[in-house]
Amino acid sequence: MAVRFEDEMLILDAGMGFPEETAYGVDVCIPDFDFLEEYREYITAIVLTHGHEDHLGALPYILKKFNVPVYCSHFTAGLAESKLEEHGLTGDTLIHRVAPRDVVDIGAFSVEFIRVSHSLIDCFSLAIKTPVGTIIHTGDYKVDETPVIGEPIDLRSFRRYGQEGVLALLSDSTNATVPGRTPSERAVIPAFQEIFSEAHGRIIVAAFASSIHRLQIVLDVAQQFDRRVCVLGRSMQKNVEVADRLGYLDTPENLLVSLNEAKQMSDDEIVFLVTGSQGESRAALSQMATQSYKGLTIEEGDTVVLSARIIPGNERLISRMIGNIYKRGANIIEEKRRLVHVSGHASQEDIKIMTEAVRPKFVVPIHGEYRMLFRHKEFVKNHLGYAESNIVLIENGDVLELDGEHAAVVNRREIGRTFIDETGFEEIESETVKQRKQMAYEGIVTLIVIVNAETGELESPPEIVPRGVRGFDTTNGHIKDAQRIVAAAISGASRETLRDESLLKEHVRIELKRFIQRLTGARPVILPVVRQI
Numbered sequence: 001m002a003v004r005f006e007d008e009m010l011i012l013d014a015g016m017g018f019p020e021e022t023a024y025g026v027d028v029c030i031p032d033f034d035f036l037e038e039y040r041e042y043i044t045a046i047v048l049t050h051g052h053e054d055h056l057g058a059l060p061y062i063l064k065k066f067n068v069p070v071y072c073s074h075f076t077a078g079l080a081e082s083k084l085e086e087h088g089l090t091g092d093t094l095i096h097r098v099a100p101r102d103v104v105d106i107g108a109f110s111v112e113f114i115r116v117s118h119s120l121i122d123c124f125s126l127a128i129k130t131p132v133g134t135i136i137h138t139g140d141y142k143v144d145e146t147p148v149i150g151e152p153i154d155l156r157s158f159r160r161y162g163q164e165g166v167l168a169l170l171s172d173s174t175n176a177t178v179p180g181r182t183p184s185e186r187a188v189i190p191a192f193q194e195i196f197s198e199a200h201g202r203i204i205v206a207a208f209a210s211s212i213h214r215l216q217i218v219l220d221v222a223q224q225f226d227r228r229v230c231v232l233g234r235s236m237q238k239n240v241e242v243a244d245r246l247g248y249l250d251t252p253e254n255l256l257v258s259l260n261e262a263k264q265m266s267d268d269e270i271v272f273l274v275t276g277s278q279g280e281s282r283a284a285l286s287q288m289a290t291q292s293y294k295g296l297t298i299e300e301g302d303t304v305v306l307s308a309r310i311i312p313g314n315e316r317l318i319s320r321m322i323g324n325i326y327k328r329g330a331n332i333i334e335e336k337r338r339l340v341h342v343s344g345h346a347s348q349e350d351i352k353i354m355t356e357a358v359r360p361k362f363v364v365p366i367h368g369e370y371r372m373l374f375r376h377k378e379f380v381k382n383h384l385g386y387a388e389s390n391i392v393l394i395e396n397g398d399v400l401e402l403d404g405e406h407a408a409v410v411n412r413r414e415i416g417r418t419f420i421d422e423t424g425f426e427e428i429e430s431e432t433v434k435q436r437k438q439m440a441y442e443g444i445v446t447l448i449v450i451v452n453a454e455t456g457e458l459e460s461p462p463e464i465v466p467r468g469v470r471g472f473d474t475t476n477g478h479i480k481d482a483q484r485i486v487a488a489a490i491s492g493a494s495r496e497t498l499r500d501e502s503l504l505k506e507h508v509r510i511e512l513k514r515f516i517q518r519l520t521g522a523r524p525v526i527l528p529v530v531r532q533i
């Protein structure tokens, strides 16, 4: 999201997401930042609410295009820095670390950072004073009065703004369909204590690497039950390292052990804290369940705890992984069986607390799918007495104009997506993704044509090799027909076409493409190779 007043613009968060449909080898996508080009001179800063990937993941990519100062909390800065390091951007970026209740003047704006609770630590809402009024951007939040790490949500500051008058509340909608209050991070402690007291073998806990409160709970309960903890998986190790170094995690000496140390210990002395709660095939848990991860496999007597929610779209992967864990004879405990996970987002009663504290003129639901934004709107209308005209639904690309009196969507921009190849941190052209998709759905045909440079005649019959094209293969005589079509295309080609290899290539490609499409309805990728001898 970007907030602009005249010729000054702040960018709020820069996240990455996952492509909705399979994008063939693309793991993540980020917004196409080209739409910001026209505001290049206006952008003064990037302000981050917290360190989750969907708020921070695109930071290196946007900084490569717009190198402006970044404002964020200490912990968010820790995560941002390790990310920038991976991209070789350290030293080029100015990161300002801010604390709760800090107020920073950035041109026409003044931004106060308000502490909120979430599944991550050191998270902020932003109160942005603008010349036309104050807007509050909640970031991701829930109302947690007893977080595991740090202070509770700072409702007092929200109320202070409510008394002064707030023009608009841009508010997290992720859990707007969920009635009641979101439980505190502490709510999972009893279930963990039960599980630890019942387990006689090894315990393996899979959680989101960013759920720092949860990691602390696992460390605490492990200590209580005289177990050591071994952290596995790259992102989990990185986050534990950053949180520990910055003093957010309480890790008594000797509690954390290396994999080698863990292997020496007896089964009832160890807990593995691992990545892979979503069944990701390359992550630690999945590998332990199918083959082995650094010499570790899940065995009979192990207790596996899935301490995370199922992200929609991952159901099948997770279900298969759970099956594999059962096959190995281990016990598995997930959210549905015991309270081993709570959400980090505001449910309806949390939204009520926030909205009543801030008492904004306009409510703008943000974060989440359209269905959630809509339900957020309905809830605010039906339960908090807001008029339809004071709730604005916006989607990606919408330009919302606030003048102090009115709020209206005045423009709608097309915002594309940029695909990222995570192994090389490189952008993948959308054309490449399109080609991969076409090959996957329609197959591929190579066509090799050798012509005499003097006469322009075929030296040998065209070679046609299809792969994965439905109804067009080597068994049904279609290849012979296709060869005739290509041969005819060459004998009918003009002198000019025959002299120019690239023209000839395109000519035979189009003829073959038309033939296959007419014959089978398929539209494979056709790779023509033309050689003149």
Ligand SMILES: [Zn+2]
Residues within 6 Å of the ligand: 050, 052, 118, 120, 140
């Ligand atoms: Zn978040």
